[in-house]
Each structure stands twice: as structure tokens, then as C-alpha cells.
Amino acid sequence: MSSTRHRPMITTESATPKPLHREPPQRIASSDDAAVRLRAWREGDREPFADLNADPEVMRYFPATLSRAESDAMVDRIVDHHERYGYGLWALDVDGRFAGFVGLSTATFEAPFTPAVEIGWRLASWAWGRGAASTSARRVLDAAHTEFGIDEVLSFTSVLNAPSIAVMQRIGMTREPAGNFDHPRVPVESALREHVLYRWSA
């Protein structure tokens, strides 16, 4: 029988927008109906991500806010990182709305502990204060070794960034007492230059 027989048209368009890289394993992502969910980045995340990167409150512990072009370039680097390593900073949905990122990245700047895998987070301020960062970061640490073979994860932030240090402590990371360092990518004259160092081992 001929294969040219008329078949009903199948539309491939789905309600879920196309991911820009591979989705995270289920134990990192959590279930579809979870209030806090990690997933692959999508084109549509660029706009809300640029909004949070332009918010001085979110960027209070960074040297500067980001322009739209700088924010988009960061998304491109995040997607490249996922393609290169198979893991990275995942997009975070809180109650189904893009809220920022939580995940892993490779720190390559000059320091005694680099190169290293770092865990990081950046959320829009509407998503703060409900455990979304620490809930998803815990999932990432729980899966780091079994899913990606990562034995050690570091985290660092300005000594002034109390909310981020609190996340490191909440997820069970340990401070390196002698680990404070001056971040080479923060201007010398900035009060944000001195960083704390936290560590987690599988």
C-alpha cells in the first residue's frame, strides 16, 4: 500500500516553549506541579531575566546592574555552559513564573581554589522569603554527585551578602574559616571585593 495515503495533519506545537538546552534530571527539576521548579532556559526568559538584572535591589551585592545586552549575553553563556558540561545554572519557576536561576557553574577566575564547580542563585525580589532558593539549591547538591559525578561544590559571595550566606548555611555548606578572598573581578576600591568561601563535599 502506498505511503502517500492521506493522513490527518499532526501539529507538533505544544504548550511548553522550546528549551534552549537539555532539561535537568527529574530529581533536580521536581514534578510539573511543584511550586518551586528548575528547568532548561527558554527564549522567553530573557525579558524577565533582564528585568531582575536591572533591579538595583537584586544587584545590591554586585558591582553594577546589567543592561539588556549584558543580561542576554549572560543567558548565552549559561546555555553554552550547559552544552559544554551537561549541567549549569537552571531557570527557576516559582508558582509557574520565571523567578531567576539556581544551579552550578564553573569558576575559572584566578584563585587558590579554582577551577571549581560553584553553586549560585539569583532571584527576582518577589520570589524571596519563601525558601525557593534553598529548596532548589538543596536538590542540586543532592544530585550533584550521582547525576554529574561532582564531588565538591563551592560557593562564595561578598562578606556583606547576608541573604546569600544564609542560603549556603541553610543547605548545609561549611565555611572555610581561612577562605576569605578578594574577588579579582570586583573593583579594588569596592566594599564588595572581600568574599567568603563555603564548601560542600559529596
Ligand SMILES: CC(C)(COP(=O)(O)OP(=O)(O)OC[C@H]1O[C@@H](n2cnc3c(N)ncnc32)[C@H](O)[C@@H]1OP(=O)(O)O)[C@@H](O)C(=O)NCCC(=O)NCCS
Ligand atoms: C540570595 C537570595 C537567593 C536569597 O533568597 P531567600 O529567599 O532569602 O532565600 P531562601 O530561598 O533560602 O529563603 C529563605 C527565606 O524564606 C523563608 N522561608 C519560608 N519558607 C521556607 C522554606 N520552606 N524553607 C526555607 N525558608 C523558608 C525563610 O524564613 C527565609 O526568610 P527570611 O530571610 O525572612 O528569614 C536572594 O536574596 C537573591 O536572589 N539575592 C540577589 C542575588 C544574589 O545576591 N545572589 C547571590 C550572589 S553570590
